[in-house]
Amino acid sequence: MQLSSSGPDETFLIGRKLGRFLKNGDMVCFYGEIGAGKTAMIKGIASAFGIEEREVTSASFTIIAEYDTSPPFCHVDLYRLEDDADVYDTGLYDYLDKDGVTVIEWAERLEDVPENAITVRIDITGDRERKIEIEGINEKDWNNMQER
Numbered sequence: 001m002q003l004s005s006s007g008p009d010e011t012f013l014i015g016r017k018l019g020r021f022l023k024n025g026d027m028v029c030f031y032g033e034i035g036a037g038k039t040a041m042i043k044g045i046a047s048a049f050g051i052e053e054r055e056v057t058s059a060s061f062t063i064i065a066e067y068d069t070s071p072p073f074c075h076v077d078l079y080r081l082e083d084d085a086d087v088y089d090t091g092l093y094d095y096l097d098k099d100g101v102t103v104i105e106w107a108e109r110l111e112d113v114p115e116n117a118i119t120v121r122i123d124i125t126g127d128r129e130r131k132i133e134i135e136g137i138n139e140k141d142w143n144n145m146q147e148r
């Protein structure tokens, strides 16, 4: 499914809408260069879980941030994972076995992406323009889902 965004607020709202499709056990893999808007969209997803925008931060030294929501919401950012580091050593795969919804920035760094993962690819197509490609959500369901 192809979407376009013409600003961070629109990307946030697309994230919020995606968040309403997510259920326990779902994983969303984000792909896209620095500044594409991965975190912006994840703030929107998080808002669907009742998490405040300012609680969601961009790549710091935190690789995994877990929120005590129901289901638990987990934001993973693999940007700072060294090229030669083993993603298995991060403990990430232990998280994926647990309950919750997990969103992953820089999923390029993952060795194994679960088959049922939802993927989001964001391309910078202009100053404020982004092309957002979501795989794993039915387009008809998307169009029927209430905006808000």
Ligand SMILES: Nc1ncnc2c1ncn2[C@@H]1O[C@H](COP(=O)(O)OP(=O)(O)OP(=O)(O)O)[C@@H](O)[C@H]1O
Residues within 6 Å of the ligand: 005, 006, 007, 008, 009, 010, 011, 032, 033, 034, 035, 036, 037, 038, 039, 040, 041, 058, 059, 079, 105, 127, 128, 129, 130
């Ligand atoms: N349509 C848009 N959607 C999202 N962000 C946009 C858009 N237009 C401009 N921006 C700007 O692009 C930047 C996106 O930053 P964001 O931290 O979300 O990117 P990121 O993909 O998470 O980057 P990083 O790889 O560094 O974590 C912000 O400064 C935002 O204001």
Ligand SMILES: [Mg+2]
Residues within 6 Å of the ligand: 038, 039, 040, 058, 059, 105
């Ligand atoms: Mg980010």
